[in-house]
Amino acid sequence: MNETTTESTKLAVIVKESGLEQSKGQILLEKFTNFFEIAADWERKAKELVITEVTQVVEMKRAEEGMKFLKSKRIEVEKTRKTLKEASLKESQTIDSIARILKNLIEPVEADLEKKANFEKYKIAEEREKKEKQRMILLEPYDVTIDKNIVANMADEMFDVYLKGVKQTYEEKKALKQVEEQKSIKDDEELQVILQKEREKNELKIRRINELSSLGFVFDSDSYKCYSNVIFIRQIEEENDHQFAEFLVQSKSVIETEKAAEEKLKKEKEKLSERINKVVALGFKFDFKENYTKEDFNVTINEIKCDTDEVFNRKIEKISNEITEREKISEQQEIKFREDFKKLEEQKNILQLKVEKVETVEIKKKLSDTVKKTAPDKTKLMELSKAIDSIEFPVIKTEEANMILNDVKVQLSKISSYIKTSSETL
Numbered sequence: 001m002n003e004t005t006t007e008s009t010k011l012a013v014i015v016k017e018s019g020l021e022q023s024k025g026q027i028l029l030e031k032f033t034n035f036f037e038i039a040a041d042w043e044r045k046a047k048e049l050v051i052t053e054v055t056q057v058v059e060m061k062r063a064e065e066g067m068k069f070l071k072s073k074r075i076e077v078e079k080t081r082k083t084l085k086e087a088s089l090k091e092s093q094t095i096d097s098i099a100r101i102l103k104n105l106i107e108p109v110e111a112d113l114e115k116k117a118n119f120e121k122y123k124i125a126e127e128r129e130k131k132e133k134q135r136m137i138l139l140e141p142y143d144v145t146i147d148k149n150i151v152a153n154m155a156d157e158m159f160d161v162y163l164k165g166v167k168q169t170y171e172e173k174k175a176l177k178q179v180e181e182q183k184s185i186k187d188d189e190e191l192q193v194i195l196q197k198e199r200e201k202n203e204l205k206i207r208r209i210n211e212l213s214s215l216g217f218v219f220d221s222d223s224y225k226c227y228s229n230v231i232f233i234r235q236i237e238e239e240n241d242h243q244f245a246e247f248l249v250q251s252k253s254v255i256e257t258e259k260a261a262e263e264k265l266k267k268e269k270e271k272l273s274e275r276i277n278k279v280v281a282l283g284f285k286f287d288f289k290e291n292y293t294k295e296d297f298n299v300t301i302n303e304i305k306c307d308t309d310e311v312f313n314r315k316i317e318k319i320s321n322e323i324t325e326r327e328k329i330s331e332q333q334e335i336k337f338r339e340d341f342k343k344l345e346e347q348k349n350i351l352q353l354k355v356e357k358v359e360t361v362e363i364k365k366k367l368s369d370t371v372k373k374t375a376p377d378k379t380k381l382m383e384l385s386k387a388i389d390s391i392e393f394p395v396i397k398t399e400e401a402n403m404i405l406n407d408v409k410v411q412l413s414k415i416s417s418y419i420k421t422s423s424e425t426l
Helices: 002-018 022-049 059-087 089-117 119-142 149-152 158-183 188-213 233-238 239-281 303-307 307-355 359-372 375-389 400-424
Strands: 219-220 221-228 229-232 290-293 297-300
Touching: 002 089, 022 059, 022 089, 059 089, 059 119, 059 239, 059 297, 089 119, 119 149, 119 158, 158 188, 158 219, 188 221, 188 233, 188 239, 229 233, 229 239, 233 239, 233 307, 233 359, 239 290, 239 303, 239 307, 290 303, 297 303, 297 307, 307 400, 375 400
Parallel strands: none
Antiparallel strands: 219 221, 221 229, 290 297
């Protein structure tokens, strides 16, 4: 038994145990069964939709569309509940039970889709919180008082400069304190040498950190990182100039390669979004599978992702031209139909004027003879009227096509009436 059948069975049990009349219970089953099916279907779809990267634009868009669809269904359930609840207290209690089940079914799926649709926003917030904690941990040993929001909002380069200043101040104070505690040291020259070495060591460290920062390295716990390059604080302090310079050269090469790859991924993401917007602009709708469709046209997700610009643009241009041509043909057919109808109206008026001018008996006699001679034509015209009345019209899906079809029906009805009325004089 699948989830949809299980939840539908729950609905049937609730209605049966409520004590409602069979007709009222049947109404509730008709009103709410479809919502159970929708909820179960979307629970399955949401589980299948897994998003782990901010580059999954299509999947996030799909989650957003699903979230909006479920939201509309949840609101529809609430509206249905309020409408039915007005009938009686017993019905309202039953409706509330059903609505609670539906709400419990829909809300977790909706929340899951909302989180997936806004994955990038949550990811940014998570990274900001992580950065704030990391920076406060870095500042904690140096006895600094500063607002967390200010720390979190600092640009990486600005924070690195601030941290270096804090460290330097702290280390200088610490060094001075150590000097004061070393009162037993008699040789002041020796003390100055120690301090000078410490200053040189700090200056070297700061200079190397500045070089790393200029390449885009940022501090992370106990190291500096840029793309896949990592160098630890200990290495910055202890490596000789040759080793450090060699690391910088290797890092520049890696950074250029990985930065180019990142830029390429960004452009691909922008191109994908741009292509989807082009398809949607032509009126295509996503079928929540692998296709964007409109009437008998179809564009797959794979085509949007993988086609070359030339192939994709040619395909979209062809579809756009066909849609425009169809609209133009439809418009031309409507114009011709109206023109033909107008001509028929004019011919009818002319014929009526001619009939009104028939005054003499001889002309009436000739008209009578003409009527007799044209009796078969009258029969043909009446058959034509019947044929028009019996036309079977196609089933139309779109609202625009339905408007055209309704207009055609009205015009054909007028033509049929005109034929019947005018044929009486033949």
